[in-house]
Amino acid sequence: MKFETGKRGLLINILSLIVFTLVWQILVILARNDIFNIPFIRLRDIPTPVETWYALAGSMFTRIYGPSFTYGIINHVYASLVRVIEGGIIAFIIGVPVGIGVGYSKFLGNLFNPIIEIVRNMPPMAWIPLSVFIFVSGGSIFIVFIGVVFPIILNTIQGVKSTDTRLIDAAKTLGASESMIVKKVVIPSALPSIMTGLRIGLGVGWMAIVAAEMVIKSPVGLGYFIWNMGDLGRYSEMVAGMIVIGVIGYIMNISILLLQRRYINWVD
Amino acid sequence: MKNLMKILFLIIIAIFVAGCLESEKTPQVSEPINLVKMSGQEMVQRLGTGEIAGFIMWEPYPAIAVTKGYGKNLIFSGNIWTDHPCCVVAYDDDWYKKTNNSDEILKRMALVQLKSVEYINNAKQSDSPDHEQLINYTMQFGGMTDPVAANLSLADVEFVYNTNVAGTATFIQKIQDFGIFDTKKWNMSGYNNAQDYADSLVTNNYVDWAVNNKDENISRIALEEPVNIRYAYLVNDIHELPFYIGWQKGYYRDLGINIVIAEGAPFQNGAFEMQQGFKGNTVDVGSLGIPPVIIHRINSNDFSNNDTKVGVIAGMNNEGSVIVVANNITSLKDLQGQTVGFPGQGTIQHVLFLMEADKEGLKVSY
Amino acid sequence: MGRLVFSSVSRKFNNFQALLDVNFEVENGEFVCLLGPSGCGKTTILRLAAGLVAPDEGIISLDGKKIDGVNKECGFVFQEYALFPWRTVKENIEFGPQVKGMTKTECESISKHYIDLVGLNGFENHYPNELSGGMKQRVGIARAYANNPKLLLMDEPFGALDAQTRNLMQGELLRIWETEHISVLFVTHSVDEAVYLGDRVIVMSARPGKVKDIFDVKLTRPRIRTGPEANIIRDSVLKSLSTQIKLASHEYI
Ligand SMILES: Nc1ncnc2c1ncn2[C@@H]1O[C@H](COP(=O)(O)OP(=O)(O)OP(=O)(O)O)[C@@H](O)[C@H]1O
Numbered sequence: 001m002k003f004e005t006g007k008r009g010l011l012i013n014i015l016s017l018i019v020f021t022l023v024w025q026i027l028v029i030l031a032r033n034d035i036f037n038i039p040f041i042r043l044r045d046i047p048t049p050v051e052t053w054y055a056l057a058g059s060m061f062t063r064i065y066g067p068s069f070t071y072g073i074i075n076h077v078y079a080s081l082v083r084v085i086e087g088g089i090i091a092f093i094i095g096v097p098v099g100i101g102v103g104y105s106k107f108l109g110n111l112f113n114p115i116i117e118i119v120r121n122m123p124p125m126a127w128i129p130l131s132v133f134i135f136v137s138g139g140s141i142f143i144v145f146i147g148v149v150f151p152i153i154l155n156t157i158q159g160v161k162s163t164d165t166r167l168i169d170a171a172k173t174l175g176a177s178e179s180m181i182v183k184k185v186v187i188p189s190a191l192p193s194i195m196t197g198l199r200i201g202l203g204v205g206w207m208a209i210v211a212a213e214m215v216i217k218s219p220v221g222l223g224y225f226i227w228n229m230g231d232l233g234r235y236s237e238m239v240a241g242m243i244v245i246g247v248i249g250y251i252m253n254i255s256i257l258l259l260q261r262r263y264i265n266w267v268d
Numbered sequence: 269m270k271n272l273m274k275i276l277f278l279i280i281i282a283i284f285v286a287g288c289l290e291s292e293k294t295p296q297v298s299e300p301i302n303l304v305k306m307s308g309q310e311m312v313q314r315l316g317t318g319e320i321a322g323f324i325m326w327e328p329y330p331a332i333a334v335t336k337g338y339g340k341n342l343i344f345s346g347n348i349w350t351d352h353p354c355c356v357v358a359y360d361d362d363w364y365k366k367t368n369n370s371d372e373i374l375k376r377m378a379l380v381q382l383k384s385v386e387y388i389n390n391a392k393q394s395d396s397p398d399h400e401q402l403i404n405y406t407m408q409f410g411g412m413t414d415p416v417a418a419n420l421s422l423a424d425v426e427f428v429y430n431t432n433v434a435g436t437a438t439f440i441q442k443i444q445d446f447g448i449f450d451t452k453k454w455n456m457s458g459y460n461n462a463q464d465y466a467d468s469l470v471t472n473n474y475v476d477w478a479v480n481n482k483d484e485n486i487s488r489i490a491l492e493e494p495v496n497i498r499y500a501y502l503v504n505d506i507h508e509l510p511f512y513i514g515w516q517k518g519y520y521r522d523l524g525i526n527i528v529i530a531e532g533a534p535f536q537n538g539a540f541e542m543q544q545g546f547k548g549n550t551v552d553v554g555s556l557g558i559p560p561v562i563i564h565r566i567n568s569n570d571f572s573n574n575d576t577k578v579g580v581i582a583g584m585n586n587e588g589s590v591i592v593v594a595n596n597i598t599s600l601k602d603l604q605g606q607t608v609g610f611p612g613q614g615t616i617q618h619v620l621f622l623m624e625a626d627k628e629g630l631k632v633s634y
Numbered sequence: 635m636g637r638l639v640f641s642s643v644s645r646k647f648n649n650f651q652a653l654l655d656v657n658f659e660v661e662n663g664e665f666v667c668l669l670g671p672s673g674c675g676k677t678t679i680l681r682l683a684a685g686l687v688a689p690d691e692g693i694i695s696l697d698g699k700k701i702d703g704v705n706k707e708c709g710f711v712f713q714e715y716a717l718f719p720w721r722t723v724k725e726n727i728e729f730g731p732q733v734k735g736m737t738k739t740e741c742e743s744i745s746k747h748y749i750d751l752v753g754l755n756g757f758e759n760h761y762p763n764e765l766s767g768g769m770k771q772r773v774g775i776a777r778a779y780a781n782n783p784k785l786l787l788m789d790e791p792f793g794a795l796d797a798q799t800r801n802l803m804q805g806e807l808l809r810i811w812e813t814e815h816i817s818v819l820f821v822t823h824s825v826d827e828a829v830y831l832g833d834r835v836i837v838m839s840a841r842p843g844k845v846k847d848i849f850d851v852k853l854t855r856p857r858i859r860t861g862p863e864a865n866i867i868r869d870s871v872l873k874s875l876s877t878q879i880k881l882a883s884h885e886y887i
């Protein structure tokens with residue numbers, strides 16, 4: 001992905017957001033005044049950007065009503081992020097060695113490929129009903145794990161397999177043993193792919209966590225939040241939560257992309 | 269580019285720090301009870317495995333958990349608030365307006381309600397000749413296989429057909445106090461206070477008519493032209509047993525009402541029934557908890573066309589929910605810092621639990 | 635030290651006879667150039683000498699020792715440089731010493747020595763993608779040398795460079811080689827380059843790959859590229875090679 005840098009690019013970015021918000025506002029207002037409506041969609045029930053903004057501001061922090069603490073969006077973001085990071089770390093720790101083994105060794109490849117190929121085609125959401133029952137706690141972390149681990153494994157395999165054979169030859173003639181070659185040639189050369197896998201994986205994991213939190217219940221989490229707001233008919237808060245989900249996912253993606261550019265700057 | 273990264277990094281750090289501070293802050297006031305939304309089946313199962321310390325739920329789930337020995341009844345909802353209203357029968361205002369004889373239909377639906385409730389209250393007595401039949405109906409409707417649990421689940425439900433305006437007003441007040449209403453929508457509704465709203469929501473006329481005509485010859489008061497009514501109810505909710513009885517025993521049919529189960533019914537909870545059924549105009553009449561009615565007629569309503577406007581014509585039951593806890597728990601205080609299952613925000617069980625916690629000076633978080 | 639001997643070496647790939655009965659030697663400290671039509675097996679000879687592939691028949695030995703498995707006493711310089719892109723110039727040169735388990739200070743003194751030798755001072759901490767082709771190949775040569783090899787195997791090392799840089803690098807290579815004298819087996823497509831650099835030039839024939847002619851280049855260094863003796867040798871090498879190239883290309887027509 002290439003960004004247009006400089007003032008012009010930024011201007012276009014901001015403009016597109018403004019136009020989107022305006023279109024949203026206008027469509028809802030037209031629908032509410034019975035001027036225009038898209039068939040089969042209750043446009044008039046969608047909160048306007050302004051209403052969403054107030055809802056976001058109003059539910060950002062924990063509020064107390066009588067005996068009840070209603071957690072703020074901040075808490076929900078934090079809870080979901082922690083789950084994604086925990087699931088992501090476990091997936092990284094397991095996925096990278098598996099990917100390297102399967103990518104480098106023909107034997108391990110033949111051993112694990114059928115399992116990987118079948119299990120990776122089960123989407124993370126398909127695991128939700130099972131994890132409701134088999135996990136005492138941490139079911140949603142498991143869903144994230146499933147979402148993150150396969151992109152990491154597949155990209156690691158791809159990175160390992162596309163290691164330049166001349167680099168391996170060079171290392172061999174320089175006296176490197178098999179394990180040295182894995183450590184000093186295969187892993188570094190697969191690193192950009194591994195990071196890409198992590199980035200894609202965390203994106204999938206972030207979507208999966210929100211779905212998982214809708215089913216695997218815990219007191220906090222963004223998925224739980226938007227589901228609850230829906231239950232209460234608080235659509236402005238619900239849409240605010242949805243937007244927060246999108247923004248956080250975007251920030252996560254960009255952060256890893258930038259980290260990748262900063263620390264893996266040797267890629268042409 | 270570097271600066272952008274720093275900014276993003278700072279945002280993430282800020283969210284983390286704020287999250288930490290926020291989650292630190294909450295328990296310091298006093299350890300709250302964590303309410304976690306789950307289905308009734310899950311509550312029973314998780315109480316059995318010890319993953320939750322208790323739950324508040326409608327019958328038959330408390331009865332099932334107790335019969336299985338997973339836990340015990342701690343507080344009956346009748347002890348939280350004697351004779352509190354629970355499930356009710358409500359009609360969709362859009363249907364009401366476009367149907368000529370809607371008043372006549374609703375009168376007869378109230379009469380079915382009366383007859384069913386009277387049947388149940390008689391048959392509840394274990395020496396009644398209808399007792400076995402009632403237990404069978406209860407097991408069918410509640411999705412139960414154990415007659416002991418069925419008996420138990422009937423014990424703490426008080427079946428009624430009367431509407432309860434005062435109780436409804438109390439509920440409205442509580443829901444307002446607990447911050448559940450969308451303030452903007454409440455202001456748009458134009459109601460001045462809880463009593464105002466309760467008066468506009470609940471109608472006694474139909475039950476009054478039913479009481480006056482309950483001994484009339486059925487054929488004399490049956491509708492001349494039978495009508496189809498798209499009816500919605502909640503899944504496995506023993507509170508709505510009067511509907512099932514009226515349907516199965518043919519009380520509706522006898523009065524010229526042909527029950528058609530509405531699209532999407534039975535619903536998982538009252539919130540769905542309000543938002544999908546009544547708001548979406550796929551339900552003409554339905555039964556559900558009074559709090560979802562109260563909440564969604566405000567929060568989910570589009571006040572320009574009142575698409576979620578409903579009216580309450582009859583009761584179904586009072587009481588009938590239970591706080592069930594693990595066997596080692598002796599009071600609500602023991603639940604502090606523990607996880608407790610509930611059927612979701614805005615349900616009657618949610619409001620009742622908050623009321624009880626408020627009474628005991630405990631905090632609840634979700 | 636550094637005497638490489640190929641005796642009756644043959645190698646097949648699948649059913650394709652890449653090399654058949656190849657015999658030659660590289661004497662101690664000798665600079666031998668290998669010329670031949672494309673696909674005649676030059677790279678294969680280098681890979682055999684490095685122990686990266688094994689012969690089907692025949693024996694390859696270095697200083698009388700049969701090569702079995704990767705030959706760690708040779709340095710390989712590749713056409714496309716094959717530098718580790720994630721390592722800086724210094725780290726690339728230190729790769730060999732590092733995997734041999736040398737200490738940090740030993741590695742550093744070695745890399746400093748070879749950075750000086752190949753003239754890359756000031757570029758120690760640059761990554762390969764920040765270097766020009768000529769500089770990259772200086773790193774390649776330094777990396778091979780840093781491993782203290784007895785034999786340098788070079789596969790068209792200057793093939794990707796422009797003519798000027800190429801001439802410059804040939805001079806640099808000779809300067810380095812004269813400082814640290816080891817045997818070199820140098821593959822090239824350029825007759826000029828072979829005659830300018832080599833003590834001997836081996837011309838190969840294709841399909842199957844065989845040694846066809848061996849020319850002695852008994853000229854003192856520094857050589858004059860266009861000197862009369864050089865021209866005579868170049869002519870005979872060209873003649874030998876062009877028949878080969880005609881033959882080889884004939885088969886494709
Ligand atoms: N690993 C291999 N598998 C199959 N065939 C191979 C392999 N390595 C080399 N060959 C074949 O052996 C022949 C000689 O290859 P080699 O690379 O040694 O030629 P070359 O003389 O170096 O050619 P060039 O001048 O193009 O570099 C070629 O026909 C090539 O296709």
Ligand SMILES: [Mg+2]
Nearest residue numbers: 676677678789
């Ligand atoms: Mg070659």
